[in-house]
Amino acid sequence: MGIGPDSAVTLLITMGDSPERLNTEAAFAALCGVSPIEYSSGRRTSRRLNHGGDRQANAALHRIVFTRLRFDPRTQAHCERRIQEGKTRCEIIRCLERYVDREVFNLVRTASSAPSL
Numbered sequence: 001m002g003i004g005p006d007s008a009v010t011l012l013i014t015m016g017d018s019p020e021r022l023n024t025e026a027a028f029a030a031l032c033g034v035s036p037i038e039y040s041s042g043r044r045t046s047r048r049l050n051h052g053g054d055r056q057a058n059a060a061l062h063r064i065v066f067t068r069l070r071f072d073p074r075t076q077a078h079c080e081r082r083i084q085e086g087k088t089r090c091e092i093i094r095c096l097e098r099y100v101d102r103e104v105f106n107l108v109r110t111a112s113s114a115p116s117l
Contacts, residue, residue: 002067003104007060011104014057025105033058034097049094058097061104065096 003011014031015022022028029035033053039046049058068075075096082092 002064002072004063004067007063010056010060012108014054015105015108017054022105025102028105029098029101031057032061032101034061034094034101036094036098046091047094049097061097061100062093064100065093068096068100 011032015028021031026035030050031053033050033055035050035053036047037050039048065075069079078096079092082095083089087095
């Protein structure tokens, strides 16, 4: 999955610091600084990543994305497909960071809601 121990700990600490704020995946994305923000240059309307949030969690997601781009064939195929669609590398990385954010949030939510023995 491309998540090393340092990145996993950083993301878990980020989630643990603000459990009352994390009702949805979008809230976790905003906390990690990977929620999209609309912007316009005058000619083109696009999205960029939110520069707020926990910078360490954002860096952890960034490391995970680049590890996957380097070693995961599914992520490489996804990247190539998006390039063929005309997306820029920055847009692809932004989408992948949001995808990883969603995946981590759902994994932790599932693990935390499991009944303890």
